[in-house]
Amino acid sequence: MALSLKNSGLLAKPAPLNLPYLSTPPLKKIYYDKSLSKSVIVQNVLRGIKNDESYQNTEFAELEDYKEFIKESQNSISAKYDKRTLLIYPEKGNYLHACPGSDGVVCCRYHVLDFGMNCPYDCQYCYLQTYAKIPFLTVAGNVDFLLADLKQKIAADPEIQWRIGSGEYADSLALDKLTGMGKILIEFFSQIDNATLELKTKSVEIEHLLGLNHNGKTVISWSLNPEYLVENVELYCSSMKQRVAAAKKAIEAGFQVAFHFDPVIYFDNWENEYSTLIEYLFSSIPETKIRWISLGTFRYSPGLKEQLRLRHPDEFITRAEMFLARDNKYRYLAPIRIKIYEFLLSEMQKYSPEMMVYLCMETRSIWKRTFNEEIIGPAKLDARFEARRQTLIKKG
Numbered sequence: 001m002a003l004s005l006k007n008s009g010l011l012a013k014p015a016p017l018n019l020p021y022l023s024t025p026p027l028k029k030i031y032y033d034k035s036l037s038k039s040v041i042v043q044n045v046l047r048g049i050k051n052d053e054s055y056q057n058t059e060f061a062e063l064e065d066y067k068e069f070i071k072e073s074q075n076s077i078s079a080k081y082d083k084r085t086l087l088i089y090p091e092k093g094n095y096l097h098a099c100p101g102s103d104g105v106v107c108c109r110y111h112v113l114d115f116g117m118n119c120p121y122d123c124q125y126c127y128l129q130t131y132a133k134i135p136f137l138t139v140a141g142n143v144d145f146l147l148a149d150l151k152q153k154i155a156a157d158p159e160i161q162w163r164i165g166s167g168e169y170a171d172s173l174a175l176d177k178l179t180g181m182g183k184i185l186i187e188f189f190s191q192i193d194n195a196t197l198e199l200k201t202k203s204v205e206i207e208h209l210l211g212l213n214h215n216g217k218t219v220i221s222w223s224l225n226p227e228y229l230v231e232n233v234e235l236y237c238s239s240m241k242q243r244v245a246a247a248k249k250a251i252e253a254g255f256q257v258a259f260h261f262d263p264v265i266y267f268d269n270w271e272n273e274y275s276t277l278i279e280y281l282f283s284s285i286p287e288t289k290i291r292w293i294s295l296g297t298f299r300y301s302p303g304l305k306e307q308l309r310l311r312h313p314d315e316f317i318t319r320a321e322m323f324l325a326r327d328n329k330y331r332y333l334a335p336i337r338i339k340i341y342e343f344l345l346s347e348m349q350k351y352s353p354e355m356m357v358y359l360c361m362e363t364r365s366i367w368k369r370t371f372n373e374e375i376i377g378p379a380k381l382d383a384r385f386e387a388r389r390q391t392l393i394k395k396g
């Protein structure tokens with residue numbers, strides 16, 4: 001079967017949407033649970049909005065019971081998709097858990113730090129559109145509980161080098177200028193020997209983090225896509241070049257960085273666009289400062305396409321031929337995914353043959369075809385992440 005783009009069902013490129021980057025989240029309402037009135041997060045947010053004119057009309061209020069507020073919002077049709085409201089609440093459950101992965105995919109033993117949900121940006125592919133059970137943005141306010149939970153779990157397994165990332169259910173830094181969560185976490189992880197924190201973001205607001213004592217224990221990472229996709233699909237996000245420029249600043253402040261080519265989208269001219277992006281990345285960032293790069297092709301759960309088309313009838317990302325895989329996600333056909341991974345890998349290896357590149361949420365057979373080697377399990381992958389860490393330490 002020929003696998004040309006024409007057969008894939010992709011539409012021609014629409015005109016760019018070019019929606020402006022939201023450097024300051026345009027919040028209209030901020031609520032916090034009354035149990036958190038002394039929380040450092042609530043105090044940070046209050047100070048932040050007082051010092052910023054753009055929040056002069058923002059409502060800031062205490063809630064008797066945040067659970068009631070959530071219940072009411074879930075019943076309100078008008079609040080179905082509300083990126084202008086922030087709730088600061090006391091998360092009582094597990095803050096840290098193993099990355100949920102997906103049925104049949106290779107696991108890399110990543111752990112997710114879940115301190116908030118949702119973000120002010122509006123990526124068309126964002127799985128939170130169907131996953132998030134509440135319509136607005138949330139951030140946890142009971143930081144002492146969060147840090148205690150982290151400390152206890154990390155200490156329970158001192159033999160492993162933990163990789164813990166906070167960008168699974170929310171952008172790690174999109175609200176950070178207001179909440180100050182990044183500073184709290186960076187300082188906490190600076191004291192932990194056997195863990196690395198990853199702050200995964202599309203924000204470029206990192207100035208307030210640059211002077212912190214991170215002790216080499218935090219990696220700041222950016223998702224990257226060609227500028228054309230940023231303009232059309234990653235709505236209200238910073239540009240690709242802004243993200244690379246922010247990574248340069250982070251490196252100058254001594255941070256290591258990482259990049260996620262995820263989701264890679266199969267569209268007209270994708271090879272040229274991704275090749276240009278890779279060339280730009282490696283001509284801007286020294287490869288010895290890049291801790292890892294992940295690759296993952298676009299996938300989505302049933303319901304996302306319908307949800308997306310209600311708001312963006314001209315969207316083009318779900319028009320390619322995709323099939324419902326055993327993990328109940330629509331994915332590109334395997335030969336297309338392999339073609340994409342092989343291409344991206346070979347482009348990256350031109351600039352950095354030793355780069356730690358891994359696939360996010362991919363099957364064993366796709367791993368095998370891409371890297372030309374037998375099954376890679378969590379232990380082997382862990383060893384590779386650790387080897388990369390040690391290599392970069394030696395290279396300084």
Ligand code: SF4
Pocket residue numbers: 118119120121122123125126127128169170171202
């Ligand atoms: S930045 Fe991440 S969390 Fe925010 S809309 Fe995009 S994909 Fe979703």
